[in-house]
Amino acid sequence: xxxxxxxxxxxxxxxxxxxxxxxxxxxxxxxxxxxxxxxxxxxxxxxxxxxxxxxxxxxxxxxxxxxxxxxxxxxxxxxxxxxxxxxxxxxxxxxxxxxxxxxxxxxxxxxxxxxxxxxxxxxxxxxxxxxxxxxxxxxxxxxxxxxxxxxxxxxxxxxxxxxxxxxxxxxxxxxxxxxxxxxxxxxxxxxxxxxxxxxxxxxxxxxxxxxxxxxxxxxxxxxxxxxxxxxxxxxxxxxxxxxxxxxxxxxxxxxxxxxxxxxxxxxxxxxxxxxxxxxxxxxxxxxxxxxxxxxxxxxxxxxxxxxxxxxxxxxxxxxxxxxxxxxxxxxxxxxxxxxxxxxxxxxxxxxxxxxxxxxxxxxxxxxxxxxxxxxxxxxxxxxxxxxxxxxxxxxxxxxxxxxxxxxxxxxxxxxxxxxxxxxxxxxxxxxxxxxxxxxxxxxxxxxxxxxxxxxxxxxxxxxxxxxxxxxxxxxxxxxxxxxxxxxxxxxxxxxxxxxxxxxxxxxxxxxxxxxxxxxxxxxxxxxxxxxxxxxxxxxxxxxxxxxxxxxxxxxxxxxxxxxxxxxxxxx
DNA sequence: GCCGTTTTCGGCCCGACTGTTTTCAGTCG
Numbered sequence: 001x002x003x004x005x006x007x008x009x010x011x012x013x014x015x016x017x018x019x020x021x022x023x024x025x026x027x028x029x030x031x032x033x034x035x036x037x038x039x040x041x042x043x044x045x046x047x048x049x050x051x052x053x054x055x056x057x058x059x060x061x062x063x064x065x066x067x068x069x070x071x072x073x074x075x076x077x078x079x080x081x082x083x084x085x086x087x088x089x090x091x092x093x094x095x096x097x098x099x100x101x102x103x104x105x106x107x108x109x110x111x112x113x114x115x116x117x118x119x120x121x122x123x124x125x126x127x128x129x130x131x132x133x134x135x136x137x138x139x140x141x142x143x144x145x146x147x148x149x150x151x152x153x154x155x156x157x158x159x160x161x162x163x164x165x166x167x168x169x170x171x172x173x174x175x176x177x178x179x180x181x182x183x184x185x186x187x188x189x190x191x192x193x194x195x196x197x198x199x200x201x202x203x204x205x206x207x208x209x210x211x212x213x214x215x216x217x218x219x220x221x222x223x224x225x226x227x228x229x230x231x232x233x234x235x236x237x238x239x240x241x242x243x244x245x246x247x248x249x250x251x252x253x254x255x256x257x258x259x260x261x262x263x264x265x266x267x268x269x270x271x272x273x274x275x276x277x278x279x280x281x282x283x284x285x286x287x288x289x290x291x292x293x294x295x296x297x298x299x300x301x302x303x304x305x306x307x308x309x310x311x312x313x314x315x316x317x318x319x320x321x322x323x324x325x326x327x328x329x330x331x332x333x334x335x336x337x338x339x340x341x342x343x344x345x346x347x348x349x350x351x352x353x354x355x356x357x358x359x360x361x362x363x364x365x366x367x368x369x370x371x372x373x374x375x376x377x378x379x380x381x382x383x384x385x386x387x388x389x390x391x392x393x394x395x396x397x398x399x400x401x402x403x404x405x406x407x408x409x410x411x412x413x414x415x416x417x418x419x420x421x422x423x424x425x426x427x428x429x430x431x432x433x434x435x436x437x438x439x440x441x442x443x444x445x446x447x448x449x450x451x452x453x454x455x456x457x458x459x460x461x462x463x464x465x466x467x468x469x470x471x472x473x474x475x476x477x478x479x480x481x482x483x484x485x486x487x488x489x490x491x492x493x494x495x496x497x498x499x500x501x502x503x504x505x506x507x508x509x510x511x512x513x514x515x516x517x518x519x520x521x522x523x524x525x526x527x528x529x530x531x532x533x534x535x536x537x538x539x540x541x542x543x544x545x546x547x548x549x550x551x552x553x554x555x556x557x558x559x560x561x562x563x564x565x566x567x568x569x570x571x
Numbered sequence: 572g573c574c575g576t577t578t579t580c581g582g583c584c585c586g587a588c589t590g591t592t593t594t595c596a597g598t599c600g
Contacts, residue, residue, distance in 0.1 A: 023572085024583090025572075025573085025582085025583050026572050026573095027572095028572085028573095028583075029572040029573055029583090030572075032572090032573080033572085033573090058573095059572090059573065059574095060573085061572065061573050061574080062572095062573095063572060063573085064572075064573085098598090098599090099589080099597090099598065099599085100598085101597060101598050101599085102597090102598095103596080103597055103598085104597070104598085133591090134590080134591060134592080134596075134597090135590080135591080136590065136591065138589080138590060138591085139589090139590065139591085142589090142590090186600090197600095199600085225587095225588060225589070226588095227587070227588055227589090228587090228588095229586095229587060229588080230587070230588075232588090242600085244587095257585095257600095258600085260600085262584090262600075265584075265585095266583095266584055268584095269584050269585080270583095270584080272584095273584085278584095278585090279584085279585090280584085280585055280586070281585085281586075281587095282586090
C-alpha cells in the first residue's frame with residue numbers, strides 16, 4: 001500500500017462528506033490529512049513497522065492514525081465503507097467538472113438522478129438541467145464544456161512547457177500600452193514540477209486598455225470569465241491563464257497571495273490574526289489601516305519575518321525556519337561551475353566533446369563531464385570497455401589543450417538488475433567521473449531495488465547515482481527503495497545523488513532532496529544533455545534544488561575547478 | 572476531525588466572479 005493510495009482514500013472520503021453536506025471543517029481535515037500523507041517521503045508502511053507515532057504528523061490525530069492503520073491493512077477503512085452505501089460510487093467523479101461543486105452535484109443527483117459523467121452529458125444535451133431552479137442555459141452550456149475539459153485534459157503542464165507559454169505571453173505583454181508591470185505567480189513562481197494554470201498579476205493605470213491588450217493575445221481560444229478584477233482565458237493548447245489587475249500599493253500582498261501555496265498562506269494568515277492583523281490579497285491590515293502591501297518584503301517584515309523565497313512556500317517548515325533565522329541560503333544558477341552529466345556523439349548525443357566544451361565555456365562553466373552510455377543501453381549505442389577507453393582518450397586529448405577548463409572523461413554506467421555494473425571496475429577506475437543509473441527493471445520490489453542500489457554505491461568505483469527515482473513525469477512511476485539505507489550508504493561512500501534537470505525527470509524531486517540533505521548526502525545538479533541547447537535546462541534542476549532547501553554547499557558542482565580536482569582524485 | 576503561549580471546547584482563511592437572482596448561493600483559488 002503506497003502513501004498515494006492512502007491519500008486517495010482520504011480525498012475520496014472528503015468528496016463524499018462534501019456531497020453529503022457534512023461539517024466543512026471535518027471535510028477540510030480529511031483534505032489536510034490527504035496532503036500530509038501524499039507529501040511524505042517516508043513510506044507509511046515503514047513508519048508503522050517501526051512503530052512510529054503517526055499522530056506526530058501534522059493534521060493527523062488519533063482518529064486518522066487509526067484509519068491509516070486500517071487502510072494499510074485492508075486497502076480501505078470503515079468510514080469509507082459506510083459512506084459508499086449512501087451515494088452512488090461514481091458521484092464524486094463529477095466534482096472534477098469545472099464549476100460543479102458538491103451542492104450542484106448533489107442537486108443534480110437528487111432531482112435528476114444523475115450519477116455519472118455520461119448521465120450528466122445526456123441531461124445537459126437534452127436541456128433538462130435548465131429546468132432546475134437556479135440553473136439556466138448558461139449553466140448547461142458550461143457543464144458541457146466542462147465535461148469536454150475533464151475528458152480531454154491530460155492533467156497538469158510540465159514546468160518547462162509552462163515556461164515556454166510564459167515566455168510567449170511575455171512577448172505580448174512587455175512594453176504594451178496600458179501594462180505597467182506583470183508577473184506570473186502561482187505554482188509556476190514556486191517552480192513546482194508541474195503547473196495547473198498560470199496566475200498572472202498585471203499592474204495598470206488603465207484597466208480597459210490593459211484588458212484590450214490581453215484579449216488581443218492570439219493563442220486565446222476561449223474567454224472564460226471577464227470582470228473588473230480578473231480575466232480568465234483558455235489558450236489553444238488547453239492551458240488556463242488567470243490575469244488579475246493589481247494596484248501598486250497592493251502588489252506585494254497580491255504576489256504573496258497568488259503565489260501561495262494555499263497552505264503557506266493559511267499559516268501566514270493565522271500568524272497575522274495572532275498579531276491582531278488581517279492579511280488578504282490587498283495587504284496586511286490593522287482594522288481598516290493598511291500596514292503593508294506594496295512589496296512582499298514589507299509584508300513579511302510586518303509579520304516579523306524575512307522574505308521567504310517562493311520555492312520554499314509549501315508549508316514544509318519554512319515559516320518556522322524564517323522565524324528562527326534559519327532559512328537556507330538557496331542555491332542559484334550562478335553558483336554552478338559545471339555540468340556533470342552530458343552525452344556526446346560517442347553514443348546518443350548530437351555534439352562532439354569539443355563542441356560541448358565550447359558550449360560549456362560560453363555558459364561560464366569551468367568544467368563539464370562527458371558521460372556517455374555503457375553497453376547495456378544498446379539502443380543508444382552504449383560503449384564497451386574498449387570503446388570507452390578510446391573515447392576517454394579522445395576526451396582527454398581535447399582537454400589537454402585547455403588550461404582553465406576541465407573536460408572530465410566519464411561515463412553513465414548501467415546498474416544492472418542484480419546491482420552489478422555494466423562495465424569492468426578497472427575500466428571505470430581510470431575515469432574522472434562515473435555516473436551510475438538504473439535504466440531497466442524499474443518494477444523491482446523495494447528490497448530488490450534497495451540491494452541493487454546499495455551494491456552500486458558500495459562498488460567503490462562510482463561517483464554519483466543518476467536520476468535516482470527513474471520516474472518520468474506523467475509517464476513512469478518512481479522506483480521504490482529504502483531511502484534511509486541508500487542515502488546513508490551514499491554519505492558513507494562519498495557517492496553523490498543527481499538532480500537530473502531534464503524536464504520530464506526532475507529527479508531527485510524536491511522533498512527527496514531535502515531528505516537526502518538531512519541524511520548528509522551531497523547532490524549534483526546536471527542536465528543529462530543530449531545536445532548543446534539542453535545545457536540550458538539546468539535552470540529547472542536549480543529550481544528543484546531550491547525547492548529541496550539546498551544551499552551551494554550541498555551541491556558538488558558548485559565547487560571551483562581546483563577543489564573538484566582534489567575531491568575527485570582517485571587514489 | 573484536529574488542535575491548544577487566553578482555549579480540552581469552540582474555533583477552524585478570505586474575497587471575487589458567475590448565473591441567476593433582486594439580495595444571494597455556489598464555486599474557485
